[in-house]
Amino acid sequence: MANLEVNLGPLKLKNPVLAASGTFGFGEEYASFFELEKLGAVIVNSLTLKPKQGNPPPRIAETPAGMLNSIGLQNPGLEAFLEKDFPRLKSLNAAVIINIAGDTEDDYLTLARELSEINGILALELNLSCPNVKEGGIFFGNSVDVMSRLISKVRRACRLPLIVKLTPNVTDIVELAEAAESSGADILSLINTLKGMVIDVSKRSPLLGNITGGLSGPAVRPVAVRMVYEVYRSVKIPIIGMGGISNLDDALQFFLAGARAVAVGSANFIDPYTIPRLISDLQQFMESEGLHSIDEIVGAAQR
Amino acid sequence: MLAKARVLRNEEIVPGCYYLQLEEWQIARGSLPGQFLHVRIVDNIAPFLRRPFSIAGAFPDSGRVDIIYRIVGKGTELLSRLGKGEYLDCLGPLGTPFSPARDIAVSVLLAGGVGIAPLLFLARILSGEGKKILVYYGASTSGELLPLKEFLPKKAEVFLATEDGSAGYRGLVTDLFESTLVAGTRRAEIFACGPKPMLKILAQKNRYWGYPMQLSLEERMACGIGACQGCAVKVRSEDDKTGYLRVCREGPVFDFQEVAW
Ligand SMILES: Cc1cc2nc3c(=O)[nH]c(=O)nc-3n(C[C@H](O)[C@H](O)[C@H](O)COP(=O)(O)OP(=O)(O)OC[C@H]3O[C@@H](n4cnc5c(N)ncnc54)[C@H](O)[C@@H]3O)c2cc1C
Ligand SMILES: Cc1cc2nc3c(=O)[nH]c(=O)nc-3n(C[C@H](O)[C@H](O)[C@H](O)COP(=O)(O)O)c2cc1C
Numbered sequence: 001m002a003n004l005e006v007n008l009g010p011l012k013l014k015n016p017v018l019a020a021s022g023t024f025g026f027g028e029e030y031a032s033f034f035e036l037e038k039l040g041a042v043i044v045n046s047l048t049l050k051p052k053q054g055n056p057p058p059r060i061a062e063t064p065a066g067m068l069n070s071i072g073l074q075n076p077g078l079e080a081f082l083e084k085d086f087p088r089l090k091s092l093n094a095a096v097i098i099n100i101a102g103d104t105e106d107d108y109l110t111l112a113r114e115l116s117e118i119n120g121i122l123a124l125e126l127n128l129s130c131p132n133v134k135e136g137g138i139f140f141g142n143s144v145d146v147m148s149r150l151i152s153k154v155r156r157a158c159r160l161p162l163i164v165k166l167t168p169n170v171t172d173i174v175e176l177a178e179a180a181e182s183s184g185a186d187i188l189s190l191i192n193t194l195k196g197m198v199i200d201v202s203k204r205s206p207l208l209g210n211i212t213g214g215l216s217g218p219a220v221r222p223v224a225v226r227m228v229y230e231v232y233r234s235v236k237i238p239i240i241g242m243g244g245i246s247n248l249d250d251a252l253q254f255f256l257a258g259a260r261a262v263a264v265g266s267a268n269f270i271d272p273y274t275i276p277r278l279i280s281d282l283q284q285f286m287e288s289e290g291l292h293s294i295d296e297i298v299g300a301a302q303r
Numbered sequence: 304m305l306a307k308a309r310v311l312r313n314e315e316i317v318p319g320c321y322y323l324q325l326e327e328w329q330i331a332r333g334s335l336p337g338q339f340l341h342v343r344i345v346d347n348i349a350p351f352l353r354r355p356f357s358i359a360g361a362f363p364d365s366g367r368v369d370i371i372y373r374i375v376g377k378g379t380e381l382l383s384r385l386g387k388g389e390y391l392d393c394l395g396p397l398g399t400p401f402s403p404a405r406d407i408a409v410s411v412l413l414a415g416g417v418g419i420a421p422l423l424f425l426a427r428i429l430s431g432e433g434k435k436i437l438v439y440y441g442a443s444t445s446g447e448l449l450p451l452k453e454f455l456p457k458k459a460e461v462f463l464a465t466e467d468g469s470a471g472y473r474g475l476v477t478d479l480f481e482s483t484l485v486a487g488t489r490r491a492e493i494f495a496c497g498p499k500p501m502l503k504i505l506a507q508k509n510r511y512w513g514y515p516m517q518l519s520l521e522e523r524m525a526c527g528i529g530a531c532q533g534c535a536v537k538v539r540s541e542d543d544k545t546g547y548l549r550v551c552r553e554g555p556v557f558d559f560q561e562v563a564w
């Protein structure tokens with residue numbers, strides 16, 4: 001049988017298919033469809049230090065081959081998460097990666113420090129798509145300096161493997177990927193959603209309560225594949241690829257571009273069985289192709 | 304649960320409004336009034352998301368599940384083309400159902416437009432429990448009114464309102480209901496579903512009327528199962544703090560006092 005295990009630097013996973021942050025809740029809902037144990041890992045909703053209400057509705061807009069969301073990182077905050085959601089997730093035998101977000105460096109550092117003390121967390125994923133309030137709303141994820149400083153501080157504050165999730169809403173993602181690597185990231189996740197908006201023509205106003213939202217789904221896949229392809233050429237750390245994956249073919253594009261693992265987001269909403277099906281399709285593919293490890297095709301499309 | 308339901312019937316009953324009968328035993332057995340199905344209309348990526356529809360009837364003995372829908376966009380338009388014998392991918396039953404009080408013998412069902420759908424299911428169940436059913440049903444014009452006789456228990460009393468006066472009371476269904484209140488308030492509880500402005504008016508007026516009242520709300524959905532926080536509705540807790548609940552999970556049915564308009 002083909003071995004689906006992968007090593008992403010310090011992070012070892014039983015298979016390379018993960019649930020993307022924000023699309024899988026804290027796992028509970030999907031546990032009624034299949035055993036979470038099957039997943040490479042569950043990356044939970046972005047967690048902030050204090051509870052976050054999220055944005056006013058509507059928060060969802062369908063778009064051609066995709067969707068916009070403006071959830072606004074609604075979550076119960078660290079304390080309630082550790083008390084309630086985390087134990088439940090662990091009891092479902094899921095491999096857990098925690099995605100963290102903050103308005104200030106201190107938010108990230110406190111989260112990283114506290115989560116470092118908790119047993120049963122595989123890794124932290126830094127969501128850098130939030131504006132840095134102290135720096136006047138500059139996004140952590142699109143300034144090399146702001147991002148590098150944050151990553152090196154978080155790196156020192158915690159012992160867990162550190163995944164940095166990059167936003168595609170930048171001029172040069174390679175520059176940011178390189179900066180993340182040199183500041184201490186162990187793994188890169190790409191991509192987060194692309195900023196966009198929809199206007200309700202009949203009301204002559206933006207459809208989303210928050211005006212803009214993040215685009216995800218098949219519509220973003222070519223952008224995501226291109227970014228993985230470019231980043232793979234210039235960094236040595238492993239990449240988790242995501243953006244519009246719903247089947248084996250989509251996932252293979254990411255592996256061939258250079259991702260060593262993939263995450264599934266919006267496709268979970270369409271078919272809750274997307275991830276288990278993808279895992280078994282991948283297993284079959286590897287067997288029929290005679291692959292011993294997914295590493296054999298990672299980056300194979302590079303020219 | 305996720306299931307392929309066979310289409311028994313999918314017909315236009317009044318212009319622009321369709322009656323869809325499905326066969327799916329497990330859903331038929333598990334459904335309660337107020338719950339909904341999240342359906343995947345096509346097998347590809349356009350339209351991308353599933354579409355939520357209230358369950359308008361579920362019959363555990365025949366495996367039948369009904370939906371009544373109005374064509375408003377591309378998803379419902381494509382749904383209307385689904386033929387007898389074809390299959391529809393359904394996720395459900397989902398959401399929290401209506402929770403009628405045991406000891407209130409009169410149920411007022413108040414609907415605007417296709418909001419009548421979940422109340423038809425509720426009417427059948429409550430009537431089976433021996434409760435008196437009063438249906439207040441409004442639309443903009445008579446051509447949009449569904450032939451309720453086909454769907455309601457015989458004993459249900461129906462009061463119609465149309466905005467243009469082409470059938471029943473001329474005006475809003477909420478005004479029609481209010482006009483009947485003077486005749487003497489009975490002990491009753493209200494279940495309502497319809498456009499948001501209608502539900503908002505009802506909730507405001509009911510602060511004076513004081514009936515127990517449950518509302519079925521709509522919001523745009525992605526997952527439909529509580530994972531994405533996409534279908535948020537603003538609510539007020541007992542200490543008057545506001546926050547968001549999920550229409551797909553804690554809802555679609557909410558107590559009128561809970562919603563922060
Ligand atoms: C819990 C619930 C129960 C519902 N029950 C019924 C019912 O019994 N009968 C019926 O006719 N309709 C019902 N609706 C509304 C129905 O879901 C929408 O009319 C339908 O999704 C429109 O799809 P469309 O592609 O035709 O329209 P489009 O406007 O093209 O849809 C675009 C997007 O907006 C969403 N959307 C548009 N209108 C609504 C709406 N009113 N509520 C939620 N999402 C919307 C769609 O799902 C889709 O994601 C219900 C909605 C909810 C939330
Ligand atoms: C509803 C929704 C909520 C999301 N929330 C988060 C989040 O809280 N944190 C985060 O880092 N990414 C979040 N994302 C981004 C996804 O994790 C993923 O990067 C993106 O959607 C691309 O993958 P997809 O096309 O498979 O959905 C969210 C995406 C969606 C659709």
Ligand code: FES
Nearest residue numbers: 527529531532551
């Ligand atoms: S639609 Fe995803 S939480 Fe309700």
